[in-house]
Amino acid sequence: MTALRIDVADLLAHRTTRREVALSATVEGLVATAARVGDDEPIALDLVLERISDGIVVRGTLTTRWGSDCSVCLDPIEQPLSLAVNELFEPEPLEGDTYPIEDHEIDLEQLVRDNVILELPLAPVCADTGAPPCVDPADARAEPPPPDPRWAALSQLQLPEVDEGDAATEASGSERRELASERVSAGRPALSRLARPATSERDT
Numbered sequence: 089m090t091a092l093r094i095d096v097a098d099l100l101a102h103r104t105t106r107r108e109v110a111l112s113a114t115v116e117g118l119v120a121t122a123a124r125v126g127d128d129e130p131i132a133l134d135l136v137l138e139r140i141s142d143g144i145v146v147r148g149t150l151t152t153r154w155g156s157d158c159s160v161c162l163d164p165i166e167q168p169l170s171l172a173v174n175e176l177f178e179p180e181p182l183e184g185d186t187y188p189i190e191d192h193e194i195d196l197e198q199l200v201r202d203n204v205i206l207e208l209p210l211a212p213v214c215a216d217t218g219a220p221p222c223v224d225p226a227d228a229r230a231e232p233p234p235p236d237p238r239w240a241a242l243s244q245l246q247l248p249e250v251d252e253g254d255a256a257t258e259a260s261g262s263e264r265r266e267l268a269s270e271r272v273s274a275g276r277p278a279l280s281r282l283a284r285p286a287t288s289e290r291d292t
């Protein structure tokens with residue numbers, strides 16, 4: 089008999105009774121797509137079991153922690169989880185809706201399993217823990233997108249114009265290209281002058 093299996097013979101013997109149950113247990117295999125509650129992670133149950141005509145209502149809270157890798161940056165993250173439960177146990181349970189009372193006992197393991205797995209986030213991220221949004225390492229490494237090929241020729245033309253942008257505004261495309269290549273060679277001495285430290289320019 090596991091910690092989550094509870095004898096309710098006392099509740100079944102009287103029509104209106106209730107009992108508080110506080111216990112801690114572990115449940116293996118609480119795994120969603122990414123997040124999981126570790127097999128050794130305690131799950132605290134703070135419950136009230138109440139006899140009603142149809143069976144026993146189990147109400148209260150489950151408290152535990154889940155862990156995961158962030159689905160963006162893959163860092164490990166961990167978060168507390170607290171959830172309210174409200175389920176009916178009855179001698180003839182409805183499949184997928186209520187839970188069984190068997191031999192004067194109820195087994196809370198399936199209740200824990202169903203409720204916790206439903207609450208586990210599908211794609212946890214660092215921001216779920218209150219941290220600032222994280223950056224995908226693949227995005228951080230990525231090169232800037234290549235320039236639009238339609239602009240490639242234009243950017244070649246514009247380089248000389250930045251240095252000495254007086255003439256060539258009226259020139260056609262082919263004339264500009266010639267002017268540009270002339271300027272690149274003619275501009276070399278000027279560029280090397282510019283490369284000197286500014287102080288030497290002022291001093292001379």
Ligand SMILES: [Zn+2]
Pocket residue numbers: 158159160161162163213214215222223
């Ligand atoms: Zn992250």
